[in-house]
Amino acid sequence: MDAVAERSSLSETAARAALNLSLIQNETAGTTNAIDVRQLADLAERIRGAERVFLSGAGRSGLVLRMAAMRLMHLGLTVHIAGDTTTPAITAGDLLLVASGSGTTSGVVKAAETAVAAGADVAAVTTNAGSPLAGLADALVIIPAAQKTDHGSSLSRQYSGSLFEQSLFLATEAVFQTLWESTDEPAEQLWLRHANLE
Numbered sequence: 001m002d003a004v005a006e007r008s009s010l011s012e013t014a015a016r017a018a019l020n021l022s023l024i025q026n027e028t029a030g031t032t033n034a035i036d037v038r039q040l041a042d043l044a045e046r047i048r049g050a051e052r053v054f055l056s057g058a059g060r061s062g063l064v065l066r067m068a069a070m071r072l073m074h075l076g077l078t079v080h081i082a083g084d085t086t087t088p089a090i091t092a093g094d095l096l097l098v099a100s101g102s103g104t105t106s107g108v109v110k111a112a113e114t115a116v117a118a119g120a121d122v123a124a125v126t127t128n129a130g131s132p133l134a135g136l137a138d139a140l141v142i143i144p145a146a147q148k149t150d151h152g153s154s155l156s157r158q159y160s161g162s163l164f165e166q167s168l169f170l171a172t173e174a175v176f177q178t179l180w181e182s183t184d185e186p187a188e189q190l191w192l193r194h195a196n197l198e
């Protein structure tokens with residue numbers, strides 16, 4: 001490709017990237033604006049009231065929950081990721097926070113069943129209020145996004161569960177910010193809890 005063709009191709013790609021940034025901004029704004037904030041408030045209260053918080057999600061949903069878990073740890077809460085080597089047994093008084101766009105991912109549903117059997121509370125973030133996962137939950141946050149197999153959905157032009165996963169991130173960030181603002185801890189205090197073995 002000559003230099004002129006290369007520049008033209010780069011500017012076409014840049015224009016497409018700009019359009020897609022807008023697409024994602026608009027989709028996440030529309031979807032997160034449709035979240036019932038009372039559900040987010042209920043989730044924040046349950047996190048605050050739990051002895052320990054366990055988190056379980058698969059794939060990208062699980063990765064977003066790991067980011068949320070880090071922030072809850074920065075608040076000084078005791079948090080564990082289901083399936084990690086050092087994660088102890090969940091018991092009564094604990095909260096299991098699960099996220100699954102479909103609400104059917106088997107490992108996540110199984111974790112919720114185990115938590116219920118152990119007497120723990122379960123809070124679920126999902127698109128699907130009629131899913132097995134939602135049926136097990138004491139508290140729900142419904143994110144009205146496309147599910148990972150809703151190809152060609154009118155809810156999103158993005159691939160698979162991306163809109164759910166992005167909205168899950170924003171929703172859990174809002175829960176963190178709400179919990180933090182209810183403390184009198186400055187950022188410097190939270191910073192002391194940051195990993196220092198990285």
Ligand SMILES: O=P(O)(O)OC[C@H]1O[C@](O)(CO)[C@@H](O)[C@@H]1O
Nearest residue numbers: 058059060061100101102103105
């Ligand atoms: O949010 P769900 O429906 O539980 O899906 C979990 C994950 O499964 C995958 O399909 C594969 O890991 C991812 O796209 C998604 O993050």
